[in-house]
Amino acid sequence: MSSIRARLRPRPMPLNIFPDMEGLPRIILTEATGSSAEVLLYGGQVVSWKNERKEELLFMSSKANWKQSKANRGGISVCFPQFGNLGSLEQHGSARNRLWSLDRDPSPLPPSDNQSSVDLIIKSTGVDLKNRPCSFEFRLRISLSAGKLILIPRVRNTDNKTLSFTLSISNYLSVSDISEVRVEGLETLDYLDNLLNRSRFTEQADAITFDGQMDRLYLRTPTKIAVIDHEKKRTFVLQKNAMPDAVIWNPGYRKAKALPDLGDADYKFMICVDSAAIETPLMLKPYEEWKGYQELSNVSSSYCSGQLDPSKVLYGFH
Numbered sequence: 001m002s003s004i005r006a007r008l009r010p011r012p013m014p015l016n017i018f019p020d021m022e023g024l025p026r027i028i029l030t031e032a033t034g035s036s037a038e039v040l041l042y043g044g045q046v047v048s049w050k051n052e053r054k055e056e057l058l059f060m061s062s063k064a065n066w067k068q069s070k071a072n073r074g075g076i077s078v079c080f081p082q083f084g085n086l087g088s089l090e091q092h093g094s095a096r097n098r099l100w101s102l103d104r105d106p107s108p109l110p111p112s113d114n115q116s117s118v119d120l121i122i123k124s125t126g127v128d129l130k131n132r133p134c135s136f137e138f139r140l141r142i143s144l145s146a147g148k149l150i151l152i153p154r155v156r157n158t159d160n161k162t163l164s165f166t167l168s169i170s171n172y173l174s175v176s177d178i179s180e181v182r183v184e185g186l187e188t189l190d191y192l193d194n195l196l197n198r199s200r201f202t203e204q205a206d207a208i209t210f211d212g213q214m215d216r217l218y219l220r221t222p223t224k225i226a227v228i229d230h231e232k233k234r235t236f237v238l239q240k241n242a243m244p245d246a247v248i249w250n251p252g253y254r255k256a257k258a259l260p261d262l263g264d265a266d267y268k269f270m271i272c273v274d275s276a277a278i279e280t281p282l283m284l285k286p287y288e289e290w291k292g293y294q295e296l297s298n299v300s301s302s303y304c305s306g307q308l309d310p311s312k313v314l315y316g317f318h
């Protein structure tokens with residue numbers, strides 16, 4: 001009887017994984033309403049997220065190299081175990097330049113061997129241990145559902161010493177024109193300005209707008225941040241847990257020109273909004289695990305009442 005039941009139980013769809021034009025393993029996630037996401041094992045990077053109308057929601061540099069030697073500038077990648085140059089490791093840590101593996105045992109999360117989510121893993125290597133003698137495992141679940149892309153990062157200390165790290169999930173969002181964008185949810189908060197030697201300021205504006213390079217670390221941010229694109233009349237809502245900080249970055253014209261892997265005009269069509277834990281490094285006791293959560297959704301700016309109401313966008317009041 002039980003064997004008949006087992007035969008009748010719907011089998012999970014196999015993961016859609018294939019080598020792309022450069023031979024890099026690429027995973028395609030799909031779901032019933034027609035949205036999709038693409039993930040590279042190299043860097044564990046999400047390189048595409050399209051809505052049900054097949055519109056791309058993530059920015060990718062026009063000079064992305066698509067080679068397995070450096071993370072592409074764009075999409076969503078993880079900076080770990082160090083954000084930026086705040087330590088002795090390479091800029092933004094090694095995770096974005098590693099070849100990740102499929103995680104067949106993502107316990108205690110249920111296995112996700114279907115076409116709308118994937119579990120990835122990297123373990124510390126000799127290089128990591130040379131610079132920071134404490135072994136770890138980093139697991140990343142990427143899940144797609146109607147209108148939403150969810151990332152669940154988990155770090156496990158697999159050593160008998162304390163593990164300390166900083167981390168960010170770096171989201172390059174595609175926008176119509178950076179001068180048409182407002183970021184809401186960070187007003188009145190303190191931030192460190194990376195363009196002014198990490199000096200501390202308090203945000204005075206009602207919303208963040210852009211008229212040049214910006215590189216800030218907002219501290220103790222709320223769990224929801226809205227990125228409103230006036231021209232497209234679309235709003236990204238970033239919801240996060242266990243990552244108290246948020247990075248807001250746009251290189252502006254001059255810095256974009258100096259970056260070899262970014263087209264001169266590309267800065268207009270992107271904004272980086274990172275979920276992050278940077279100001280206070282995360283500490284894990286021996287064998288402890290940390291778990292974060294990030295959910296991105298993209299909604300019509302006027303989905304509530306025909307008028308943008310930030311309180312509705314930010315706090316979901318209907």
Ligand SMILES: O=P(O)(O)OC[C@H]1O[C@H](O)[C@H](O)[C@@H](O)[C@@H]1O
Binds near residue numbers: 084091215
């Ligand atoms: O050029 P990358 O190493 O990818 O870093 C890109 C950017 O990442 C973050 O947003 C930092 O705050 C910026 O200072 C940095 O320029």
